[in-house]
Amino acid sequence: MDQNKQNKTVRFISNYLLYFSAITFVLLYLVLAFHNRPTFDDLTVIFFMKGKNLFQYVYTLYETFGGRWTSWAYFFTVISPSDSNFQSIPICTFIYYCFTLFIFIYSVNKIIQIGIYKLFNTKVDSKTAVTYSILFIACFYFFTFQNIEAWWYICASFIYLQGIVFLLFGVALMLREKKKWFHYILISISFIYVGSCFEIYPLIIDSLFGVCIIYFLLKNKNDLSLLRNHWFYKGFTTAFISLSISACIIFLAPSNLERRAYFKENYTQFYHPTNVNTVLNVFADRKFIVAIGLSSLWLLLGIKLKNNSTVIINKDCIKKIFLLSITALLFSVIILYLFQKIFTYGIMPPARSWTFTSFTLAFFICFLFFLIGYFNSFLKLYLQYAIQICFPLIILVVLSLNLYKQYSYTSVYAKKYDQLIESFLEAKKNNITGPFYMEPLPQSGMLMQFDMDDDSSNPKFFKKILGLDYDIIVKK
Secondary structure: OOHHHHHHHHHHHHHHHHHHHHHHHHHHHHHHHHHHHOOHHHHHHHHOOOOHHHHHHHHHHHHHHOOHHHHHHHHHHHHHHOOOOOOHHHHHHHHHHHHHHHHHHHHHHHHHHHHHHHHHHOOOOHHHHHHHHHHHHHHHHHOOOHHHHHHOOHHHHHHOOOOOOOHHHHHHHHHHOOOOHHHHHHHHHHHHHHHHHHHHHHHHHHHHHHHHHHHHHOOOOOOHHHHOOOOOOHHHHHHHHHHHHHHHHHHOOOHHHHHHHHHHOOOHHHHHHOHHHHHHHHOOHHHHHHHHHHHHHHHHHHHHHHHOOOOOOOHHHHHHHHHHHHHHHHHHHHHHHHHHHHHOOOOOEEEEEEEEHHHHHHHHHHHHHHHHHOOOOOOOOHHHHHHHHHHHHHHHHHHHHHHHHHHHHHHHHHHHHHHHHHHHHHHHOOOOOOOOEEOOOOOOOOOOOOOOOOOHHHHHHHHHHOOOOOOOOOOO
């Protein structure tokens, strides 16, 4: 077999392994989304929806829980159709997660297409762009320090995950050279959401915007009209102003002072000093091996572009992206650390607060592998062939095993959860006044586990939502 035929055969096998890997992750995501159920603070914020319209609900949480008004508003929009029937919440959340994945893929796909065109002055085919969009999302998912909470803790996902989703959507629109009036509206909406979904996000992104503004001014210091007339200027300005105004709203919330006072009063209860072992334990998680494996697939895209003889890389653009990704990663760590020291009296935030760091880490590692793949002159041809087949094959096997395992756990968990709700409502219908003895729910896999014995699960709000007057006792 001549070399051309070998190249075509290897590319054919490699491409289909990549396609099936992407499809397998989508199936894993949909399985988890379909079987996800409310728990913990989900029940608290669902309870506060009772009898309120959107404005009343957002105002109540803004005054009592925090200034994250865009997260509260989006949560209300998703959950309110099920307000009269708790059992229909899984349908609403499944639609929400499907919409999230659609926006996610659309945004990353556009950024990849635009990015490759800027780097190589060539267009990547749609199938490849969509495939790598999904593979990047999968990489980010497994890189997320606490992916169970950031992605599947329903109310938390509106804060930590959606901030990333709306940021990418806004950036994808900003990068369009030809924009219409509605693109600017969508950019504004996206960055308004990011600015008020979680306090850390606007601090990090506004800092990055500040670096970009300094760079633009220095580059165009001799003629600022060139900057104002640039296709990027109007979208960037819209994003920056929208984010900054929204950030002011979140930080001016009256409830922020109450939360800070609460942290100060309960300092000894919540304080856990940061240490090296804590960080090492996070990175020792096996899912990080999967994340590295997924990011290594970007080697193949680099090799593919390198083998295209018509492609010439823009080294200046490479340096800018590399520096921006490093800066974003450093800012995400430094700003969260300073926020912890200044505003929460040194109390460590939950692991899900590091979602932006996880995202920038995923981007940096994928980009690094992509560059290694492009500058692959140190790799022998047979080694390139082995990488192009073995890497996606291993990832496909790992994701398939994850899919099977998570379906086994979550399908049983969701079924038992739904049966439990039905039994509670049946007992209420039969006017039972004595204690209700329930079996503990089975393991929930990658989903949040609901435990009626755990006070943090808010069983009191669970009972209020369903209108239960009897005590619930979990069998030992």
